[in-house]
Amino acid sequence: MIRPAHAPAPRIGGRVGRLFDFRHLRTRLAVLYAGLFAMTLIAVAIVAQVMIRSHAQGAVRAELTTSGTVYDRIWALRAKSLASSADVLARDFGFRTAVASGDRPTIASAVANLRTRAGVGNAFVVDIDGEVIGEGPADLRAAITALPSTFANGSNNAVIVTDAGTYRLIVAPILAPVQIGQVVFAVPLDETEMRALERLSAIPLNATMLHRRADGHWVASDRPGAGDAVLDRFVAGAIASNGATPATLDLPAGKSFALAIPLAGRGPKPEAALLLSYPLGKALASYRSLQIGIALAGLIGLVLVLLGSRRLASGIARPIAALDAAAKALEEGSRAELKVEGSDEISRLAESFNTMSAGILEREHRITHLAFHDSLTGLPNRTYFRQQLEAALLRAPKMAEKAAVLCLDLDGFKGVNDTLGHPIGDALLRQVGLMLDDLVQDGTVSRLGGDEFAIILSGRLDTDRTRSLSQQIIDTFRAPILVEGHQIATGVSIGIAIGPADGEDADLLLKSADLALYRAKQDGRGVFRFFEPALDAAARKRRQLELDLREALLTGQFRLNYQPIFDLKQDRIGCFESLLRWEHPVRGNVSPVEFIPVAEETGLIVAIGEWVMHEACRQASEWPDHVRVAVNVSPLQFRNSGFSNIIFQALTRSGLPANRLEIEITESVFLEGEGGVLQVLHQLRGMGVRIALDDFGTGYSSLSYLRSFPFDKIKIDKSFVDRVAQDESSAAIVLAILDLAKALKMETTAEGVEDRDQLNQLRGQGCSSIQGYWFSRPVEGAAVLGLIAGPMSAAA
Amino acid sequence: MLIRVLFSVLTLALAPVAAHAATANIDVRGADGRPLTGAVVMIDTPRKPAPPIRFDWGTAMAQRNIQFDPHVLIVPVGSTVTFPNFDKVRHHVYSFSKAKKFDLKLYGKDDTRSVVFDHTGAVALGCNIHDQMSAFILVVDTPFAVQTDATGHATIANLPAGGVTVRIWHPSIRAPDNMLAQPATVAATGFTNTYTIRGK
Numbered sequence: 001m002i003r004p005a006h007a008p009a010p011r012i013g014g015r016v017g018r019l020f021d022f023r024h025l026r027t028r029l030a031v032l033y034a035g036l037f038a039m040t041l042i043a044v045a046i047v048a049q050v051m052i053r054s055h056a057q058g059a060v061r062a063e064l065t066t067s068g069t070v071y072d073r074i075w076a077l078r079a080k081s082l083a084s085s086a087d088v089l090a091r092d093f094g095f096r097t098a099v100a101s102g103d104r105p106t107i108a109s110a111v112a113n114l115r116t117r118a119g120v121g122n123a124f125v126v127d128i129d130g131e132v133i134g135e136g137p138a139d140l141r142a143a144i145t146a147l148p149s150t151f152a153n154g155s156n157n158a159v160i161v162t163d164a165g166t167y168r169l170i171v172a173p174i175l176a177p178v179q180i181g182q183v184v185f186a187v188p189l190d191e192t193e194m195r196a197l198e199r200l201s202a203i204p205l206n207a208t209m210l211h212r213r214a215d216g217h218w219v220a221s222d223r224p225g226a227g228d229a230v231l232d233r234f235v236a237g238a239i240a241s242n243g244a245t246p247a248t249l250d251l252p253a254g255k256s257f258a259l260a261i262p263l264a265g266r267g268p269k270p271e272a273a274l275l276l277s278y279p280l281g282k283a284l285a286s287y288r289s290l291q292i293g294i295a296l297a298g299l300i301g302l303v304l305v306l307l308g309s310r311r312l313a314s315g316i317a318r319p320i321a322a323l324d325a326a327a328k329a330l331e332e333g334s335r336a337e338l339k340v341e342g343s344d345e346i347s348r349l350a351e352s353f354n355t356m357s358a359g360i361l362e363r364e365h366r367i368t369h370l371a372f373h374d375s376l377t378g379l380p381n382r383t384y385f386r387q388q389l390e391a392a393l394l395r396a397p398k399m400a401e402k403a404a405v406l407c408l409d410l411d412g413f414k415g416v417n418d419t420l421g422h423p424i425g426d427a428l429l430r431q432v433g434l435m436l437d438d439l440v441q442d443g444t445v446s447r448l449g450g451d452e453f454a455i456i457l458s459g460r461l462d463t464d465r466t467r468s469l470s471q472q473i474i475d476t477f478r479a480p481i482l483v484e485g486h487q488i489a490t491g492v493s494i495g496i497a498i499g500p501a502d503g504e505d506a507d508l509l510l511k512s513a514d515l516a517l518y519r520a521k522q523d524g525r526g527v528f529r530f531f532e533p534a535l536d537a538a539a540r541k542r543r544q545l546e547l548d549l550r551e552a553l554l555t556g557q558f559r560l561n562y563q564p565i566f567d568l569k570q571d572r573i574g575c576f577e578s579l580l581r582w583e584h585p586v587r588g589n590v591s592p593v594e595f596i597p598v599a600e601e602t603g604l605i606v607a608i609g610e611w612v613m614h615e616a617c618r619q620a621s622e623w624p625d626h627v628r629v630a631v632n633v634s635p636l637q638f639r640n641s642g643f644s645n646i647i648f649q650a651l652t653r654s655g656l657p658a659n660r661l662e663i664e665i666t667e668s669v670f671l672e673g674e675g676g677v678l679q680v681l682h683q684l685r686g687m688g689v690r691i692a693l694d695d696f697g698t699g700y701s702s703l704s705y706l707r708s709f710p711f712d713k714i715k716i717d718k719s720f721v722d723r724v725a726q727d728e729s730s731a732a733i734v735l736a737i738l739d740l741a742k743a744l745k746m747e748t749t750a751e752g753v754e755d756r757d758q759l760n761q762l763r764g765q766g767c768s769s770i771q772g773y774w775f776s777r778p779v780e781g782a783a784v785l786g787l788i789a790g791p792m793s794a795a796a
Numbered sequence: 797m798l799i800r801v802l803f804s805v806l807t808l809a810l811a812p813v814a815a816h817a818a819t820a821n822i823d824v825r826g827a828d829g830r831p832l833t834g835a836v837v838m839i840d841t842p843r844k845p846a847p848p849i850r851f852d853w854g855t856a857m858a859q860r861n862i863q864f865d866p867h868v869l870i871v872p873v874g875s876t877v878t879f880p881n882f883d884k885v886r887h888h889v890y891s892f893s894k895a896k897k898f899d900l901k902l903y904g905k906d907d908t909r910s911v912v913f914d915h916t917g918a919v920a921l922g923c924n925i926h927d928q929m930s931a932f933i934l935v936v937d938t939p940f941a942v943q944t945d946a947t948g949h950a951t952i953a954n955l956p957a958g959g960v961t962v963r964i965w966h967p968s969i970r971a972p973d974n975m976l977a978q979p980a981t982v983a984a985t986g987f988t989n990t991y992t993i994r995g996k
Contacts, residue, residue: 093890093924100892176892177922177930178967178974 026310026317033309034302041298048294052287057257060203060283061246064259064276067201071261071274074200078187079157079170085118086172086183096176099127107133114183122167122186128179136186137164144184147171151266159263161211161271165190166221168263189272191222197274204282206253208275210235210260218273223252235260235273248280255280319346323353330357374447376426377433385446385454389506392458393499403499404466406455407513408436408473411491411525413451420486428483428490435481439473454513463498463530470494470528478526493520494528502531515539545598548584553607557583560615563778564787565630565749565771568763573788575628575662577771578616579778580608600636609637610646617654617661619781627788630662630692635669639676644683651687658688664715666694670705681709692749696737706744713768714741718752721772725757735765742766817954820940820987824948824964827993831948834868835966839940839982841956848872849939856880857921857931859887864921864931873916873937880908888924895919895935895973918965918973934965957984964991 089095089110098106107125111134115123124134130145139162147169151158157170170185187193194207209221210231217228218235234249238260249258258277265271323346326336336357338350372384380388392403410416410432417425429451436445436453443457457466473492480489495517503509512531518539520529552558560578567574582590599605613631620629637643651658663684669677681691692713693705697720706714716737723730734750741748750762753772762770779787820839826832849872858865860882871877879889879900889900889909895917900909902925913919913935923929934941944950963977980987 091927096892100897175922175927176890176920177927178920180892 024317025320026313029313029316030306030310033313034306037305037309038302041302045294045298049291052290053284056283056287057248060257060278061259063201063203064205064246064257064278067203067205067276068259068261068274070200071197071207071276075157075168079155079168082118082120082170082185082187083156083172085114085120086123086170086185089114090172090174090183096174096180099125099174099181100176102127104133111183118185120185121188124184124186125174125181126184127181134184137162139164140167140186143167144169144186147182147184147266151264155264157264158266159189159270159272160266166209166211166272189221189274194222201276203278205276205278206256208277209272210275211272212270220275221272234258235262235275238262238273239270249277251277251279253277253279257283316346319350323350326353326357330360335361374433377430377447379433379437379453380444380446382446382448385444385448385456386506386510388444388446389456389499389509392456393504393506393509396458396500401459402461402501403509404457404461405497405499405509405513406457406466406470406473406528407448407495407497407510407517408453408455408492409494409517409521410451410477411493411521413490416488416490420488424483424486424488428481428488431481431483432477435476436473439476440469443469454510466496466498467528470496474526474528491526493517493525495520495531496528497531512536542598542601545595546602546604549595549599549602549604549608552582552584553604553611557585558608558611558615559583560612560619560781561778562619562629562781562784563771564776564784565769566775567769568767569769570626573627574769575630576620576623576784577630577632577664577778578612579632580612596634600634603636605634605636606640609634610650613646613650614653617650617656619784620660621654621656623784624788625657625660628660628662628690629656630664632664632694633669635666635671638665638669638680639672644680644687647684647689648687651689659690662690662692662713664692664694667696667702667705670702674708678709685710697733703740706740706746710744711746713747713749715749715751715771716767718772721750721752721758721762722754724750725755725761731761731765734762734767738765738767741768818957818982818984818986820950820952820955820982820989822944822950822952822962822988823990824944824950824966825990825992826948826968829992831944831946832966832968832993833944833946833948835944835948835950835964836868836870836934837942837944837950837952838934838936838938838963838965839952839955839980840938840961840963841940842959843956844937845939847874849937851939851941857933859883859889859923859929862926862929864929866931868932868934868943870934870936870941870943871913872939873935874912874914875935876910876912877933878908878910879903881905885925887926887929889921890924891919891921893917893919896933918975920967932967955982955987957982960987962989962991964993966993969993 092110095107095110097103098110111123111125115121115134122134122136122140124132124136124141124144126132126144126147132141132145134141143160143162150156150171156172157168159166159168161167166189167186168189170187172183173179174181174183189209194209197207198205208223210218211221212218216232218232219228230250234247237247238245239262246257246259249256251258256277256279258275261274261276262270263272263274322338326338329336337354340347340350340354372380372387374381389403389405392401395401396403410428413425413428416428429447432451432453433445433447436455440455440457442459443455446454446456448454455469457469473494477490477492480487482488495513495515497503497509497512497516499509502512515535516529516531519535520527523529559581561581562576562578564573565575565577566572580592580596582592582595584590596605599608616629616631620627623629633643647661647663650656651661684691690712691709692715693711694715695717696714697717714737716734720730720734720737724734725731738748747768749769749771750758750767751771753759753762753770753774755774758772759770759774776787822837824832824835824837851870851872853866853869855869855871855875855877856879857869857877858880862883862885869877881887881903882905884905886902886904887900888902889898891898895915896911896913896919898911900911903909913933916935916937919933919935921929921931921933940952940955942950942952959979959981961977962980963975965973965975967974969976976993978991980989
């Protein structure tokens with residue numbers, strides 16, 4: 001037996017409905033059993049009824065037949081006895097004497113005596129002349145005047161019908177020794193006789209005399225009426241088959257079993273017949289109790305079967321119904337378990353169901369866990385984080401609480417992945433997750449993806465708490481982490497945003513924290529930064545600029561301007577430095593100072609630089625052979641592995657000789673290490689491309705660069721040139737640079753030359769070339785050729 | 797039951813009357829057509845023959861082996877018939893017939909009783925002790941009387957030719973005195989006829 005662990009209380013109203021609800025297994029089973037049993041009962045009842053009827057008929061038939069036979073026998077005996085009585089008289093010598101002598105008084109007295117002695121209704125003597133002596137109805141007397149000594153069937157008795165009634169006659173001849181007369185007994189077959197006959201039978205049958213009327217119809221002697229064809233046929237059949245076949249007949253007493261016994265008459269045709277009948281109702285009455293008994297037993301059985309089958313069906317169906325309910329519950333997602341009792345199939349099914357149900361729940365838990373947790377670290381994932389954050393933000397204003405988001409990013413994680421491989425990177429992330437989880441006891445640590453982690457702190461927190469936690473985290477990660485034998489020096493940057501002030505919903509707050517993180521990274525990593533609204537504005541501006549840059553690259557909003565570099569030795573323009581100009585469709589000219597950093601941050605600088613390279617080479621190829629073009633290259637561009645390829649393609653496509661292309665790089669290209677940079681520089685040099693060191697003297701200038709690569713040119717920064725005519729120290733530095741370049745056999749270009757004094761000073765100190773407003777501002781590409789040919793080229 | 801008896805004259809050849817005696821050959825058939833044995837054929841002539849009439853079979857009705865012997869005895873009227881008893885038992889012979897009523901009370905062996913029969917007719921004899929004993933004495937006033945033989949044939953000789961009455965008696969004939977009569981004419985050459993008793 002199994003029951004649902006949480007069975008709902010059955011409703012009383014539903015119970016009656018359920019009984020006739022064929023959707024229920026129980027009802028169907030009960031109805032099936034009850035129906036089968038009822039059918040069996042009906043069959044049994046029918047068989048019983050048929051058997052009872054046939055048995056009753058058989059019994060009555062047998063009884064009727066017996067009664068007929070008994071009647072025959074009794075009459076045979078009686079006739080014999082009467083005949084012998086008559087014989088005694090007929091043979092009496094004195095009587096014979098009286099008859100012979102015609103002594104009527106004597107004969108009459110003898111007959112009367114005989115009648116009394118034999119107990120017979122009527123006795124007569126009929127002499128040879130047909131004279132009848134003896135008392136009796138006139139009709140009877142008339143009927144017996146001429147009787148044979150024996151009747152048609154050879155017997156001495158016959159049944160005759162007269163108007164006075166039906167009589168059985170027994171005759172005995174009076175012989176002297178020839179027949180001189182007959183003694184005749186006439187026994188009336190009247191009501192009394194019939195009743196006496198009825199009393200002989202074991203069953204209360206009815207005896208009736210039938211006689212044939214002059215019109216040929218058979219009628220009952222005690223109930224004269226119209227002829228009845230059925231009765232005629234019945235009696236005719238009985239006569240034809242010589243008696244004893246009972247049949248069913250419609251009689252005034254009702255439907256009856258009947259037996260007609262033809263009674264031999266004077267002639268060959270019977271004149272009368274005895275009808276023995278037994279009403280069907282009476283015959284079946286004795287079986288009534290048996291029928292009632294069968295019906296009662298059937299009813300009781302039916303009720304028992306109904307109850308029993310309902311009980312049995314319940315036994316089968318209840319566990320199934322419980323299973324059904326449990327399955328429905330499971331389907332709706334609630335936990336469903338069945339109590340298992342016993343060990344039948346249904347119990348085993350329930351057990352399996354429980355196992356299945358548990359399995360489903362377990363998997364559901366796992367799926368839920370997977371949906372909300374990061375499989376690598378086991379920490380909550382971004383989805384879960386967002387939900388938590390939203391919940392915290394919803395709660396915050398009502399409880400006067402706050403929700404702080406700390407966005408963490410591992411510094412240099414990409415390098416770890418690249419150098420040590422992803423397995424180590426993953427292990428590092430797991431380790432970091434564990435450490436963070438350890439550090440943060442009052443918040444939720446999640447991994448948002450990659451090396452990004454986030455922490456939610458909620459409740460009545462103050463900025464000190466977030467500050468101290470951030471510092472604690474940064475301090476912790478300052479020390480190298482041991483991962484699978486590798487000491488990995490990493491650090492974290494943290495951006496902090498506190499809702500609802502820094503963002504009303506989870507997305508905004510997270511974005512704010514991201515911006516703060518960006519700021520922290522910009523500010524040199526290993527630090528934490530709180531979100532400020534300005535950050536947001538700057539970020540927005542920057543993002544717009546980025547979008548515009550992409551658009552500009554696609555629609556060709558860039559163009560190159562060129563500023564001539566005047567060769568002091570040859571007294572002509574020897575080179576043009578290409579300068580990128582952006583004509584923004586809305587904002588007009590945008591300064592490279594504004595957009596170059598954005599292009600560098602977003603990596604767009606690579607694509608822009610490629611365009612610049614091609615454009616510069618294309619235009620320069622139209623210039624005179626002695627005029628070179630100089631192109632500035634950002635360190636980001638330079639570190640791109642395809643850089644030398646781009647230059648090669650630009651040269652090939654434009655047909656510009658490599659020695660007419662001059663690449664200007666700054667010292668910052670060396671910040672990330674010298675090896676790779678030098679390799680590229682030598683590659684370019686191998687192609688014939690000239691390399692110039694730009695902005696020399698500013699930043700972290702180091703003379704060691706000059707030793708490690710033989711630059712073709714050193715460009716002296718404008719800050720030194722500005723004051724070269726007035727300030728001796730500036731003049732000394734410029735002179736020193738010029739001397740150094742001369743010694744290293746490098747050309748020099750002084751940038752930002754704006755007046756004649758500066759020019760004279762530089763020319764005097766042996767500077768190779770100058771660049772600046774004194775000579776020319778940057779010009780459009782179309783103006784370059786004019787400038788070369790113009791008077792200005794020889795102005796100096 | 798009614799019995800009608802019909803006489804059927806099959807052949808009757810009329811012959812010239814002869815002064816000399818003629819012979820009658822008469823066959824009697826029963827109702828079933830078979831020859832009727834023991835029937836008595838009597839012919840009455842218009843002129844009564846002169847007595848005494850004698851028959852050569854005598855006038856004794858013996859009782860032998862508890863039976864009458866003979867079964868039928870024809871005697872002339874006025875005869876004295878003896879009833880000798882040859883049995884060891886006694887008999888009580890009686891008759892209720894109109895022709896002669898008598899009653900011979902018990903008599904024993906070698907006892908003889910005699911009765912005078914002085915009226916013509918058939919007398920049925922019985923024994924009051926032994927029912928099965930039955931006999932008939934035909935008292936006649938004609939010499940022309942004889943019983944049919946086993947073939948139902950009777951021959952009567954010395955008949956005078958002329959009109960006669962033929963009478964036939966037999967116990968089975970259901971008629972007064974069990975007797976039928978029919979006129980006939982005897983030719984000089986004789987008379988031949990077959991009588992069939994018909995009845996139902």
